[in-house]
Amino acid sequence: MTSQTYDVIIIGAGIVGAACLDECARAGLRTVVVEANMIGGGATAAGMGHLVVMDDSEAQFALTHYSQRLWQEMSAELPESVEYDSCGTIWVATDDIEMQEVRRKEEYYSSRGVSVEVLDARSLIDAEPNLRKEVIGGLRIPSDSVIYPPAAARFLVQRARSRGAVVLVGSSVRSIDDGAISLEDGSKLSGSLVVNATGSWSSLLTPGIDVKKRKGHLLITDRYPNFARHQLVELGYLKSAHSMTSESVAFNVQPRKTGQLLIGSSRQFGVETSEVEPSILARMLERAREYLPGLGKLSSVRAWTGFRAATPDKLPLIGPHPEVNKLYLATGHEGLGITTSLATARLLVDQIIQRQPVIPIAPYLPERTIQATGHA
Numbered sequence: 138m139t140s141q142t143y144d145v146i147i148i149g150a151g152i153v154g155a156a157c158l159d160e161c162a163r164a165g166l167r168t169v170v171v172e173a174n175m176i177g178g179g180a181t182a183a184g185m186g187h188l189v190v191m192d193d194s195e196a197q198f199a200l201t202h203y204s205q206r207l208w209q210e211m212s213a214e215l216p217e218s219v220e221y222d223s224c225g226t227i228w229v230a231t232d233d234i235e236m237q238e239v240r241r242k243e244e245y246y247s248s249r250g251v252s253v254e255v256l257d258a259r260s261l262i263d264a265e266p267n268l269r270k271e272v273i274g275g276l277r278i279p280s281d282s283v284i285y286p287p288a289a290a291r292f293l294v295q296r297a298r299s300r301g302a303v304v305l306v307g308s309s310v311r312s313i314d315d316g317a318i319s320l321e322d323g324s325k326l327s328g329s330l331v332v333n334a335t336g337s338w339s340s341l342l343t344p345g346i347d348v349k350k351r352k353g354h355l356l357i358t359d360r361y362p363n364f365a366r367h368q369l370v371e372l373g374y375l376k377s378a379h380s381m382t383s384e385s386v387a388f389n390v391q392p393r394k395t396g397q398l399l400i401g402s403s404r405q406f407g408v409e410t411s412e413v414e415p416s417i418l419a420r421m422l423e424r425a426r427e428y429l430p431g432l433g434k435l436s437s438v439r440a441w442t443g444f445r446a447a448t449p450d451k452l453p454l455i456g457p458h459p460e461v462n463k464l465y466l467a468t469g470h471e472g473l474g475i476t477t478s479l480a481t482a483r484l485l486v487d488q489i490i491q492r493q494p495v496i497p498i499a500p501y502l503p504e505r506t507i508q509a510t511g512h513a
């Protein structure tokens with residue numbers, strides 16, 4: 138039995154837990170993070186690391202925009218291993234309907250202070266010569282960028298440690314009870330409050346929260362510098378991300394600083410096994426080849442899967458659990474947790490120390506989704 142008492146106990150050291158740890162330490166809170174496996178080894182290791190401002194809803198825009206600004210502010214401090222690359226995004230249009238969406242996005246982003254550029258077919262091919270020639274235009278968002286997420290999680294944990302935070306790796310949490318946690322080895326830690334930041338595992342420790350696993354596949358190629366210069370995403374990606382059906386794939390390709398290409402992505406509900414499914418991978422690659430035919434000649438190095446933590450309204454849960462004493466949630470970030478981790482940490486600590494948040498917090502409060510379950 139451990140008698141150590143903390144202000145905050147964070148469970149999970151993915152990018153979200155790591156960012157929360159760093160922000161708690163920055164605020165002077167005595168904080169510990171407890172991680173069952175390795176820092177940044179869950180969805181954080183599986184993700185693409187695209188730091189992207191999204192416009193599905195005003196709340197999603199506010200969170201992604203705020204967080205991207207925090208990443209930009211931190212970028213000078215990030216070590217080389219984080220591979221921060223401000224390559225920008227191009228949303229690619231293949232027909233008139235998608236071009237209308239380009240114009241809608243242009244108006245949406247520019248009216249909210251994000252610089253964007255509409256590309257016609259020729260300027261798109263000039264920017265990305267490997268795209269197939271039938272593309273008709275696109276929208277470039279120069280302020281989007283890319284990182285290597287596990288290295289970013291390690292950086293945040295290390296920085297928190299240098300500010301006095303405690304890091305316990307290799308300890309699995311069995312249960313949460315009134316500001317305390319019990320570990321699998323029988324020991325306990327107590328604190329003023331506990332933060333569940335265990336991503337797609339979060340409903341195991343906190344039953345009753347509506348966070349479901351959404352499986353994704355990715356593949357990485359060998360090194361082909363300059364094959365793509367921006368993160369390239371089809372406008373149909375939005376349909377895939379929105380779809381609540383069991384399976385979807387979309388063209389989403391990212392150039393890495395190493396010269397490799399990361400090819401995504403797929404979304405599946407109701408699949409619990411982590412193995413790579415050849416049929417999904419084949420559909421995903423076929424979709425990518427429709428946009429970048431030359432991909433067919435490149436060699437791949439590895440494919441893998443990961444689980445996004447999905448909520449019904451596609452917004453994360455950040456704040457106190459409405460029914461469980463001394464429990465906060467920082468989970469449910471679906472396909473945007475790398476992007477939104479830093480803003481999540483700010484909004485969490487704003488609530489803990491009662492600081493004025495920079496953006497309205499209400500859309501992310503857990504009370505909006507949790508069913509009355511009466512569990513402890």
Ligand SMILES: Cc1cc2nc3c(=O)[nH]c(=O)nc-3n(C[C@H](O)[C@H](O)[C@H](O)COP(=O)(O)OP(=O)(O)OC[C@H]3O[C@@H](n4cnc5c(N)ncnc54)[C@H](O)[C@@H]3O)c2cc1C
Binds near residue numbers: 152184342352467
């Ligand atoms: C294929 C794919 C592509 C993606 N692409 C992007 C992208 O381009 N941009 C973007 O912003 N986001 C992307 N995401 C989403 C992003 O990866 C996640 O939202 C983010 O990593 C979630 O971080 P997390 O810290 O909440 O969860 P995780 O990284 O899963 O961390 C949770 C941690 O909790 C630990 N844990 C679990 N249970 C316990 C326990 N009982 N005790 C102790 N520790 C425990 C786990 O070991 C794990 O380390 C993608 C995701 C996938 C799957």
